[in-house]
Amino acid sequence: MHRISFLVVLWFLGALLVSGQLPGETSKRLRSGAGAETAYDEFGDPQSAKCLVLLHGASGPVPFYRDQARFFGDEGFRVLMPHYFDSTRGQSPSPENYRKWASVTADFVAECRKQASTKAVFLIGFSLGSSVALAAGSQNVSVNAIADWYGSLPDEFFYQMKGMPPLLILHGERDSNIPIMNAQQLVKLCEMKHLDCEHHFYADQEHGFQGAALEDARQRTLTFFAEHAK
Template identity: 30%
Template sequence: MITRRTALTGLAALLSPVIARSAPGEQFNVASGHDSLPVSRYAAAAPGKRPAVIVLHGSRGIELRARAYERYADALSTRGIDAYFLRYMTPVDTATLAAKSSTRESREAYETTRYDGWADTVSATVTALLDRSDSSGRVGLLGFSLGGYIAADAAARDTRIAALAVLYGGMPEAMAAKVKHLPPLIALHGEADRNVPIAEGRQLVKLGKSVGAETEFVPYPGKAHGFDFSDTRPTTSDAIDRVTKFFQAKLAT
């Protein structure tokens, strides 16, 4: 079982490139079994063919932390990378994980049964993006918490994924023993995370190194889960800057 628990002036200057209130443009759906799941596009203004990053939210969905995720979309699109928010949870997923009767153990047990399906949904989204006329052919994944596990799982399965960034996540235990490939990856994790222990992030990086991937691990001393949720924390601007520069370097054509 995965050891995952369900989950200013100077600062303003640091955050200024990423606090513009952007809004998603194009909306479309991808098929996931019998369901059709929405994808929202935050397009870069740069003309021509562009790389893309699929953003995978945590277990509570996008809406609860929408602004936190949008900061990353703002930063990526400002730097010429299209960001796509994939709402990967089906109605059954949402109902099961949000049930009042659920426990941490029951949620984690359910999640282990869904990683294959969620990874398939990510791959279907990759296919949709690569088929676009504005695609450069380079796609990365950015996952948070549960979304980080899904991103890592999908990146291990789908060699079309060119870069992987995981914040306070890891690799699903059932997938770890099967991994033969991972793209370049960066993992960011708070040392005081009580939802997803930092050992999970370290293990992901160790796994990446074992299969020859280029890896980077960024620990945040004293920081808990979701250390990048607030506009007023220096860790927010630091994490966004690191992730954005990583994707710029790895997805450039």
């Protein structure tokens, strides 16, 4: 009996390693109003008053983004990480794809708000995912605040902006993938349109944050979200 139980445990742990999931995480699918389905992973307390939609970068929902989702889940958020590439035939950052991804983002924000316990909804994006978050934000997606980690506002949405929720802009000055100029232009746009924006640039960081900068970015994001929770 003990041997059978031990084998079951080994099988379970192996399955977790293959899937990349840990206890407390679930994989689900969300059907949009148009009938399309998007897979997503959920982290944290499903009854939390704080819901966070987390948008991965171009590499998809890889371990780094799962680690960030777990971090925010441990900080008391219900975290939804949509596999938004499911909604398009390709992954190129085209205007058509951005429009679809922004629409999917709005679907997940609406999913957050369906939960009766939800009091505040936030959006965080990384690289390409951050550009998707900014695109959705420019169309007045209904969130309390957005955290932009080394992304850029797509040109089409720059010229068709309807507004922007409170925005935290975090970027590395050595970024050669999405140059710091993109973040600086977004700061200028915030000033011109009198938007509620904060920013911080990391002099020693490239595309993506590491070490102390990663922890600092996490804490700045938590503080910003707490300030805009009501």
